[in-house]
Amino acid sequence: MSTSEVQPIPAARPVIGEEEIEAAVRVLRTGRVVQGPEVAAFEEGFAELVAGRHCVAVNSGTSALHLLLLALGIGPGDEVIVPSFSFAASANAVRLVGADVVFADIEPGNFGLDPAAVEAAITPRTAAIMPVHLYGNPASMDKLMPIADKHKLAVVEDACQAHAASLHGTPVGAFGSGGTFSFYPTKNMHSLEGGMISTGDAEVARTLRLLRNQGMEQRYANEIVGANMRLTDVAAAIGRVQLTKLPGWTEQRRANAAYLTENITAPGVVTPPVAEGAHHVYHQYTVRITGDRDAAMAALTEAGVGNAVYYPTPIHRLRPFWEPDQKAGRNWDLPETERAAAEVVSLPVHPSLSGSDLERIVSAVNELGENL
Numbered sequence: 001m002s003t004s005e006v007q008p009i010p011a012a013r014p015v016i017g018e019e020e021i022e023a024a025v026r027v028l029r030t031g032r033v034v035q036g037p038e039v040a041a042f043e044e045g046f047a048e049l050v051a052g053r054h055c056v057a058v059n060s061g062t063s064a065l066h067l068l069l070l071a072l073g074i075g076p077g078d079e080v081i082v083p084s085f086s087f088a089a090s091a092n093a094v095r096l097v098g099a100d101v102v103f104a105d106i107e108p109g110n111f112g113l114d115p116a117a118v119e120a121a122i123t124p125r126t127a128a129i130m131p132v133h134l135y136g137n138p139a140s141m142d143k144l145m146p147i148a149d150k151h152k153l154a155v156v157e158d159a160c161q162a163h164a165a166s167l168h169g170t171p172v173g174a175f176g177s178g179g180t181f182s183f184y185p186t187k188n189m190h191s192l193e194g195g196m197i198s199t200g201d202a203e204v205a206r207t208l209r210l211l212r213n214q215g216m217e218q219r220y221a222n223e224i225v226g227a228n229m230r231l232t233d234v235a236a237a238i239g240r241v242q243l244t245k246l247p248g249w250t251e252q253r254r255a256n257a258a259y260l261t262e263n264i265t266a267p268g269v270v271t272p273p274v275a276e277g278a279h280h281v282y283h284q285y286t287v288r289i290t291g292d293r294d295a296a297m298a299a300l301t302e303a304g305v306g307n308a309v310y311y312p313t314p315i316h317r318l319r320p321f322w323e324p325d326q327k328a329g330r331n332w333d334l335p336e337t338e339r340a341a342a343e344v345v346s347l348p349v350h351p352s353l354s355g356s357d358l359e360r361i362v363s364a365v366n367e368l369g370e371n372l
């Protein structure tokens, strides 16, 4: 069959179904649309994903990172250890609070912070570590938490891509001082835009609630300087619908990933390894192409298989980070980060894939093998 006769398989397919539309309309009809009962119910529902920790909803995953760093008291003079192989939001949040980003390399297996590299990067100014659970795969929290404890460092888990992922039974967002989640439309669940912060510390949770609302708990009784990073009740109502669907979607993503891993046999295509005890939720199904990646991506696109690189440029090579480092004569040694950025390609794994979509993805990838 030629590609002109079949629909291309998109890399992601956000769901805005009838239930989500009805929930949004229901809230709009109440006239109570900003951070009301729907937000409170969304927070309560989400807490079940993070072992009952306090949950505070905000308007994006970036806001979640930003406010969590503020609530933990991280700011000018502090250093935060961040992977360069992530979405820029991870490092942007550190810079937004006026702290310094220190990049550490990743482990080749799970694409998360390498514990040995983290330990080597600690200085007297280090205030926090920010593990990113990239692609829905938990970082090595079992090794990172003891390092943080030993050096008395805060741990900010960027779980923006990893709703309901876990390691040895502990959900991401329940290891560190706090965790952050994104509800951007392409994420495993969404609220159009939105974010959530989880924390085990009631004081931090209270500070977060103040920070997202101009420093107020009671109207016009401002306690601290804050921002407006509230979530709307319309977004929360959509998020609540999606929350009920997340377990089924996650199982579907995992089943799709298992099928791909079992059937992709092309030499030169390395399927994602999963560590023992890791519950990967496959926000992305990311392979490494050890041959000509550009040619492989072009061939996949030609075969109607959506594909994308997350992320082609490591954060330390992006201008807002690269330029000041160059001026200061700082050079990061991040060989696994550079290698990952050059090799990775994400394939469709979303829950809307049909059996024949999966077969098409496998045959397109296996055909690459002959040319890699």
Ligand SMILES: Cc1ncc(COP(=O)(O)O)c(C=O)c1O
Binding pocket: 060, 061, 062, 063, 086, 087, 089, 090, 132, 158, 160, 161, 181, 182, 183, 184, 194, 195
């Ligand atoms: C790893 C990571 N961190 C942070 C964010 C920021 O989330 P948002 O887009 O909701 O601000 C994202 C989302 O794209 C992400 O993938």
